[in-house]
Amino acid sequence: xxxxxxxxxxxxxxxxxxxxxxxVAPENNILKLREPxxxxxxxxxxxxxxxxxxxxxxxxxxxINIEKKLDGIIIGSANGGMEDCIKFLNQIxxxxxxxxxxxxxxxxxxxxxxxxxxxxxxxxxxxITHVHRGLAFENxxxxxxxxxxxxxxxxxxxxxxxxxxxxxxNLERLGNWHKKEKVxxxxxxxxxxxxxxxxxxxxxxxxxxxxxxxxxxxxxIKMLHTKDPAExxxxxxxxxxxxxxxxxxxxxxxxxxxxxxxxxxxxxLLSENTSRLHFKHFTGEHPSTTALALWLAxxxxxxxxxxxxxxxxxxxxxxxxxxxxxxxxKGDQHSFVSLRT
Amino acid sequence: xxxxEVKTELKLHIIKYLNLxxxxxxxxxxxxxxxxxxxxxxSIDSIELVVLLEREYGIKINDPKDGRxxxxxxxTIVDYIIENRTK
Amino acid sequence: xxxxxxxxxxxxxxxGNSVASNHDALVLGSCGISSADFVKSKYSxxxxxxxxxxxxxxxxxxFRISDTAVTRTSLLALHAxxxxxxESKLSESQLSxxxxxxxxxxxxxxxxxxxxxxxxAKSESIASVYLxxxxxxxxxxxxxxxxxxxGVINTINTACSSSANAIMYGAQLxxxxxxxxAIVGGVDSLAKFTINGFNSLGILAPQNCRPFDKDRNGLNxxxxxxxxxxxxxxxxxxxxxxxxxxxxxxxxxxxHPSSLSENGEGPFRAMSGALxxxxxxxxxxxxxxxxxxxxxxxxEVESRAMMRIFEKVPxxxxxxxxxxxxxxxxxxxxxxxxxxxxxxxxxxxxxNFNIAIENTGLKPQTIFENASLSHVMSNSFGFGGNxxxxxxxxx
Numbered sequence: 001x002x003x004x005x006x007x008x009x010x011x012x013x014x015x016x017x018x019x020x021x022x023x024v025a026p027e028n029n030i031l032k033l034r035e036p037x038x039x040x041x042x043x044x045x046x047x048x049x050x051x052x053x054x055x056x057x058x059x060x061x062x063x064i065n066i067e068k069k070l071d072g073i074i075i076g077s078a079n080g081g082m083e084d085c086i087k088f089l090n091q092i093x094x095x096x097x098x099x100x101x102x103x104x105x106x107x108x109x110x111x112x113x114x115x116x117x118x119x120x121x122x123x124x125x126x127x128i129t130h131v132h133r134g135l136a137f138e139n140x141x142x143x144x145x146x147x148x149x150x151x152x153x154x155x156x157x158x159x160x161x162x163x164x165x166x167x168x169x170n171l172e173r174l175g176n177w178h179k180k181e182k183v184x185x186x187x188x189x190x191x192x193x194x195x196x197x198x199x200x201x202x203x204x205x206x207x208x209x210x211x212x213x214x215x216x217x218x219x220x221i222k223m224l225h226t227k228d229p230a231e232x233x234x235x236x237x238x239x240x241x242x243x244x245x246x247x248x249x250x251x252x253x254x255x256x257x258x259x260x261x262x263x264x265x266x267x268x269l270l271s272e273n274t275s276r277l278h279f280k281h282f283t284g285e286h287p288s289t290t291a292l293a294l295w296l297a298x299x300x301x302x303x304x305x306x307x308x309x310x311x312x313x314x315x316x317x318x319x320x321x322x323x324x325x326x327x328x329x330k331g332d333q334h335s336f337v338s339l340r341t
Numbered sequence: 342x343x344x345x346e347v348k349t350e351l352k353l354h355i356i357k358y359l360n361l362x363x364x365x366x367x368x369x370x371x372x373x374x375x376x377x378x379x380x381x382x383x384s385i386d387s388i389e390l391v392v393l394l395e396r397e398y399g400i401k402i403n404d405p406k407d408g409r410x411x412x413x414x415x416x417t418i419v420d421y422i423i424e425n426r427t428k
Numbered sequence: 429x430x431x432x433x434x435x436x437x438x439x440x441x442x443x444g445n446s447v448a449s450n451h452d453a454l455v456l457g458s459c460g461i462s463s464a465d466f467v468k469s470k471y472s473x474x475x476x477x478x479x480x481x482x483x484x485x486x487x488x489x490x491f492r493i494s495d496t497a498v499t500r501t502s503l504l505a506l507h508a509x510x511x512x513x514x515e516s517k518l519s520e521s522q523l524s525x526x527x528x529x530x531x532x533x534x535x536x537x538x539x540x541x542x543x544x545x546x547x548x549a550k551s552e553s554i555a556s557v558y559l560x561x562x563x564x565x566x567x568x569x570x571x572x573x574x575x576x577x578x579g580v581i582n583t584i585n586t587a588c589s590s591s592a593n594a595i596m597y598g599a600q601l602x603x604x605x606x607x608x609x610a611i612v613g614g615v616d617s618l619a620k621f622t623i624n625g626f627n628s629l630g631i632l633a634p635q636n637c638r639p640f641d642k643d644r645n646g647l648n649x650x651x652x653x654x655x656x657x658x659x660x661x662x663x664x665x666x667x668x669x670x671x672x673x674x675x676x677x678x679x680x681x682x683x684h685p686s687s688l689s690e691n692g693e694g695p696f697r698a699m700s701g702a703l704x705x706x707x708x709x710x711x712x713x714x715x716x717x718x719x720x721x722x723x724x725x726x727x728e729v730e731s732r733a734m735m736r737i738f739e740k741v742p743x744x745x746x747x748x749x750x751x752x753x754x755x756x757x758x759x760x761x762x763x764x765x766x767x768x769x770x771x772x773x774x775x776x777x778x779x780n781f782n783i784a785i786e787n788t789g790l791k792p793q794t795i796f797e798n799a800s801l802s803h804v805m806s807n808s809f810g811f812g813g814n815x816x817x818x819x820x821x822x823x
Contacts, residue, residue, distance in 0.1 A: 043362045047359065047360040048360070048685075088625065089542070090546075092542070092624050095396075096470065097471065097623075099391070101358065102389070102686075106685050109587060110585050111587055112685070115680075115813060123680055124681070126679070127678065127680035128586055128678060129585055130583070131565060131585045132581065133565035133583070142606070143597065143600075167549040170548070170550065171548055171555075171559060174548060174555040175559055175560055225581055332569075385686065405630045
């Protein structure tokens with residue numbers, strides 16, 4: 001599967017004028033979005049949209065303007081429109097199940113993102129939303145690969161979206177997934193404590209079977225459910241046997257001590273020529289960070305540049321031709337994605 | 342309350358309930374059709390307006406379909422509010 | 429590659445707790461809709477629901493679960509998935525192989541515990557036992573752990589068509605070599621959140637729903653779970669095979685967030701696409717399990733779309749007249765019912781129908797009949813325009 005155009009709305013400078021060297025710091029350990037002015041969305045439609053739908057549609061629009069022939073929309077989002085969910089919940093309680101306004105309910109469902117992109121583009125093709133928590137976007141990747149295997153001349157929008165809202169932020173906080181210490185940037189990785197920082201974002205891609213002009217090829221993907229670092233390492237071993245070593249290892253380690261053993265176990269299997277990168281100081285932690293990592297990987301492959309702050313150590317000397325993304329946010333769901341030029 | 346005051350208050354409520362971005366009371370014309378081409382509202386907005394009438398003016402509309410007749414324009418809603426409000 | 433076939437079925441609904449009890453109720457034309465006994469809502473006693481008449485403690489006892497954190501959604505799913513897995517005689521080593529996929533669908537997830545969600549979302553320090561179970565993936569992950577499944581695991585939410593997409597994804601995994609077998613289905617439980625959500629849209633019927641009737645005025649919400657085991661035909665050997673999944677299609681209506689276009693473009697494309705995939709002409713479909721919610725918009729639009737495709741619309745019925753709209757479970761539960769119809773050669777009646785819609789004149793099947801069926805179609809059309817059509821054929 002080949003990735004062509006891509007687009008990303010995130011807490012960093014990833015949309016419009018892209019600047020990966022500048023690092024935006026979290027505020028109170030949350031990396032909040034830098035939302036653009038949504039030129040292509042009519043106000044009458046924008047007014048209804050919750051944040052997740054806005055950034056999903058907003059990131060998809062520039063791609064739709066380039067690629068007019070679209071055969072479907074494949075989205076991964078673990079939580080969908082959380083803000084709208086809690087707003088509707090508040091209404092239920094506040095008005096004691098009386099007469100309530102429906103917009104929040106309609107916008108809260110995770111499939112509202114794919115639905116709205118479909119509405120905006122009047123696209124009557126394949127439309128789906130995967131919601132499998134930390135592997136929602138990965139299942140979307142696999143789905144796109146299978147659709148392209150069957151529909152050889154098709155083009156799909158593939159995307160991952162997740163937002164931070166007071167609601168899910170509080171649930172994560174109560175579940176001890178947020179760091180208590182203040183994080184300012186890459187110090188995220190040095191604290192040796194539980195928890196990470198929260199983030200949000202949306203990344204969209206045009207994917208098809210055409211290798212001409214592609215920025216990257218998604219070679220292979222593997223998903224795992226396990227709490228055993230040895231099993232993750234064994235599966236990575238098989239993955240490397242099948243797909244080879246890569247120039248760059250782009251890892252989702254997030255400063256959480258409980259999750260670090262998985263990343264450490266995997267790193268032992270890498271060739272010493274593989275540069276080791278991390279990205280969660282850039283994206284924050286949320287279920288769809290693999291989408292943003294994929295966007296970053298495409299960017300590295302296209303520009304042949306990797307800003308220093310992404311490196312765990314050292315810097316990359318040769319040309320960048322392949323990236324292996326490994327991500328696990330909570331140490332129970334894991335994914336490997338192999339990308340090559 | 343004077344009719345003009347009711348009108349202004351209603352427009353502010355509508356802007357808030359329907360999240361009409363970048364619209365002010367001056368942008369909403371009194372006799373302009375609210376649905377279809379005018380302000381471009383749709384069936385979900387119609388339901389939101391029914392809720393607005395109940396919460397802000399204590400007016401209950403039991404069948405949302407009746408709402409469409411009342412919601413033709415700002416003027417028709419204001420007439421209905423003046424006649425039926427309980428708040 | 430050979431066909432994808434169905435080797436196990438499991439279901440729990442307002443009609444009963446097993447495939448056998450649901451089948452008996454379908455043959456009898458029973459109705460499972462009543463006021464709600466267990467879901468905590470202002471509307472439990474005043475509106476009508478297709479509630480599964482077993483409370484959570486009893487569901488837990490069946491599986492000897494003492495963990496307080498297990499949601500009703502997980503319990504219903506466990507019930508139906510266990511039945512399907514047992515029937516397909518999957519061994520423990522097959523279940524725990526990397527070749528076994530599990531694809532589940534839900535729209536409510538753990539939000540059936542609406543009050544706890546509200547409290548947890550605002551709590552400073554104390555969390556309820558359901559803290560990590562509110563999302564749609566929670567019951568998939570619970571079941572994954574319960575059965576020890578290691579292959580591709582996924583959760584899908586496309587509103588009312590969710591479990592049809594789960595079934596399709598499972599079939600795709602097998603066809604593309606990412607799985608040898610897939611346990612697929614969907615579940616939803618009644619929740620204050622969805623009851624109020626649908627009520628705010630003004631589409632809940634004040635009495636039993638009347639699909640395709642000219643006086644229909646809304647839907648009844650329901651709950652339940654439906655699961656099936658999909659396998660590659662060549663792997664099946666002597667197992668009982670219910671049917672093959674011969675056609676399927678997902679298409680988008682792209683008209684409005686909560687209603688279908690007048691001429692039913694999405695439903696039309698989904699049904700046409702399924703027929704094309706199955707390489708069947710429309711005249712070969714012997715029965716259609718419709719989406720048939722009983723809302724003004726859906727039933728008329730669905731009728732028009734069927735008339736666009738079928739020169740003579742075959743017998744059709746709405747299961748929702750008996751079990752309500754089970755949302756994320758609906759496509760899977762109704763697919764199970766469609767397979768039973770195909771397997772036993774039976775047409776089950778649609779309830780509460782009197783007079784046809786004026787613009788279409790279509791009348792659903794209103795009595796039980798035996799029929800020779802080779803292919804059946806099962807349709808689900810969701811919020812946001814996600815339309816799915818499945819075709820099952822005689823094995």
